[in-house]
Amino acid sequence: MPKTSERGLFEQVMAETPGGETLITCLQCGTCGGSCPSGADMDSTPRRLFALLSAGMDKDVLESNTPWYCVSCYYCTVRCPQDIPITDLMYAIKQKAIQAGKYHQDSHAAFSESFIGYVERYGRSFEFGLATRYHLTHHPLSMLRKGGLGFSMMRKGRLNVTPEKINNLPQLTAILKEAKRIARQEA
């Protein structure tokens, strides 16, 4: 078997998703797209995206907005007649698009990256920091409008302005560092 880097995107995505090899059995039935609540905002339905992927049209797949509009509801996954883990494949395609620097709307990836930045720094998510940093950078106008909502949330004790931090952060950092090293080695 060739090394991952020499394989096409189709093979890479299948190899890097647990159970992903089932994608080769895709019937192109369209049940996934028909079940997708956010399909209307996607440039390709999931069915079409998988057709592009298996046709080797890697650039179109990586530039597609489709995985970025996936809401992780798993309707497609439970309805797929071939038991393809579609939601997990969408995650894998997002990862590939980030690695290739080809994602359609960088604000979507930036949100995920800001979120995990806080998780890596504190061991916990930090909604106040995430909302302020991300929105100030990417949606400053909506930030102004939603300031009132943020204030209400704070007043009701639903938004902490200081982050929670786990005690054994060095342990978590070591685990994540090692996981990243293994992932790079596999690729």
Place this chain on the structure above:
Amino acid sequence: MENSRTYTYYPGCSLQATAHAYDESMQAVNKQLGLTFNEIDDWNCCGATEYFSVDALPAYSLVARNLSLAVQSNGSQDLVAPCSACFLNLRKTNDYMSKYKDLNSQVNQALAAGGLSYEAGALNVRHLLDVVIEDVGLEQIKTKVTKPLSGIKVAPYYGCLIVRPETGYNTEYPTHLDELMVTLGADVVDFPMKTHCCGGHMTQISEETAYELIRRLLQNASDYGADAIVTLCPMCQLNLDAYQNEVNRMFGTNFHIPVLFFTQLMGIAFGLSENALGLGSEIIPAGPALAKIGTVDEQKTRERPKRRDKKALPMPSMDSGGNE
């Protein structure tokens, strides 16, 4: 106290902030039901959907640290999560590590860097609602009801991740939350969109996408005459409650449907004080809907069943109650 049950417990980040009402009401209800939850020491965030979008192996490893620490606590093998996203991530990592040997060894290699390990399948990951219904049982819950919720119409909202991917409940039309609400005496309305998505993180990155999904749910609950929506997921509660006014602004609608956690309604039916249940922290006030509890449903008792107009076409009709 009759049967006391002990569980290992993973709260998740939301219960300390946006969903503190869920945390407070759960603790109050647990006391009534004899449930003891032992929190995992030094647990970390489950990564939500974000970490899996960026880097899969670190994402599984992040979750596995919690599983490993849960085993170390030497408590119950049943690990309970009240948040659907946490429940999914813990369950999925546990299941995938059992099913996929490569993933299992890679995750354990990463855990070893932190002096930890996890034997796949050692824990049984469960959602809070499942514990309440399957372990405590509706029979026992019924004996605790001192203030039946009669008069309030609730739409039971499950969202996605408590039923998908497969958890043993119906993936599209579950009824266990419906049954719990009936046990509490509430008037449960049909809610065809009960397992549709609340928009998840799309409220943050694509308002147009998220608000349309929220609008559909509010419209559906309203069409079926719900006074309140009851949920079991912090993200669902946040999206439907906190963004309801934004949805009204975008679509010119006028929804005022409070969104409560099932534990809050359990607490009310058990006669607990509103303060103990985190009531008042919702953005859409629940007061008007809760005021209906104990009132007789006038429509039900007064209105005679309408005679069918013999000339009418056989068309289905829907009650025109609700907020719009």
